[in-house]
Amino acid sequence: MMSFIAHEDVVWFAKSIGLFYLIAMACMACAYAVWPSRKATFERAARSILIHEDTP
Amino acid sequence: MIAQLTLGERRAGLIILVAIALVGLAMAIAGGNGPFGVHGALVLVGAIAGTFWLLGHYLDAPPRAERLREYYDDPSKVGVALAMIWAVAGMGFGVWVAALLAWPEFTLDQEWASFGRIRPIHTTGVIFGFGGNALIATSFYVMQRTCRTRLPDQLGAWFVLLGYNLFCVLATTGYAMGVTQSKEYAEPEWYVDLWLLVVWVTYFIVYLRTLAHRREPHIYVANWYYLAFVLVVAMLHIVNGLAVPVSFGTDKSYPLFSGVQDALTEWWYGHNAVAFFLTSGFLGMMYYFLPVRAGRPIYSYRLSIISFWGITFMYMWVGSHHLHYTALPQWVQTLGMTFSIILLVPSWGSAANALLTLNGAWHKVRDDATLRFMMVAAVFYGLTTFEGSFLAIRSVNSLSHYTDWTVGHVHAGALGWVAMISFGSVYAMVPWIWKRRAMYSPALVEVHFWLALAGTLIYVIAMWNSGIIQGLMWRTYNESGTLAYSFVDSLVAMRPYYIARTVGGLCFFAGAVLGCLNIYLTATRAPASSAGDSAVTADPRPPVGAMQPAE
Incomplete structure (x- = not known):
């Protein structure tokens, strides 16, 4: 049977683009989490669940 | 209803x-x-x-229109009840399966009670029956509180909950009749899989609609974990479930993939079932119920986000560590192994975040068995994820694979982490949703905690010993270069551990039965909380407008 993607193509993709795409995603996630302007939002979010409010 | x-x-x-x-x-x-x-x-x-x-x-x-001014907790109530019923049934079958290994005559000469059939009844009963219902019940509770909005409608939640339980019933009764795809944690046949797909997509839509109506601009991190659980499980289920039925009038189907492709698809699914069903969803529980019960905000909200993206990116790649030394290309095995080791970072991020949140609340951990359930869960989460990374290393795996060490590892996670965080969250949530001052019997919660902890330790230590002995016996050679022990020799060596494991499982099961009883009594007999006595309710949170402890 004809195969359109050879095993070597997948290996090449995983070892090149795959690697950099994961590094880029990791950088984006870290930047999002540690961005200084989000400090207030995150602190407020962490405290928001501690308030007892049993109606919407 | x-x-x-x-x-x-x-x-x-x-x-x-x-x-x-x-x-x-x-x-x-x-x-x-x-x-x-x-x-x-x-x-x-x-x-x-x-x-x-x-x-x-x-x-x-x-x-009445006034209902819209309240959260809709009835599906959570029924979900908790169903979770506890499945816990007792699934753990009961677990004790039976464990006993079968020590006393094989326990099949009672019935084909439906053979090991190969009741083992998946146990795994499906505890993972999907108990764990799944606990996740659905708590997620409905958490999504409403954190979004400060009611569920978008009444029917959707009931369809998800009851439809999901129909799936569990079809799956487990099917195994008893010999209906199985023979794929770990994906045993149900094609028609049961299709039904789950309908239910699961509805669950996803209910979640997204609730988020769309939220009054809180920021989506609290617990929702991220719950949503990853719902979304990724849908993805995994669809791809791994691709199969062609023999006909539309039979249960039998054949998977779309074959050979090593099928094995990799299955373990991509299998390990991500561990990751997104048994980890991500329960982390959602932990990030909500632990801070609330401790009365302290999560130690680092930022770390919770980094951990979230860490497990989301990296878990996807680790499935191939289940296929070391197989026909799978070596580099794919190495990829799985490498990601498994890196995964320790976000896993320990969450475990440490939970434990550091308790700094300043350790007196509560001492006095409150509910919070102690959650603390022990975080410890076992850290322990099990470390063990998982370790076992994924190819050379370690050569000793551990196919032995009881794997079974010990899985149960350290399932009993120590998943069940403990579920029981802790359920004990926290039950008085809130039934509007009671506290659980009917805090003493029973305490007894449950010690039974669960003792059971877990007995079980896991027995399986660690058994697994390592088994692995070593299988690779010991004598002077003439042949194996020193026969397979039966290793079975004889296992027997005391199999008996110990049954005892450990029995302790854990007994705790779940007591939990069931306590929840029933709380729902029916415990004194109701009234608006004026918020100071003595089980909910430690101050009412709106009150000062926060750290302010």
């Missing part, structure tokens, strides 16, 4: 039930006396019973 549905929802419910009944009828006719026909009859009878029940209340007064 029906009285809470609007007239339009009652009509929609009726249409859904009639449609299910028709599908059941078609299955019963096509399947005849075979398992497919039995399942058809089961679906038909269930749908007809539901139809009559709904019709009996069809003309009840429509729900």
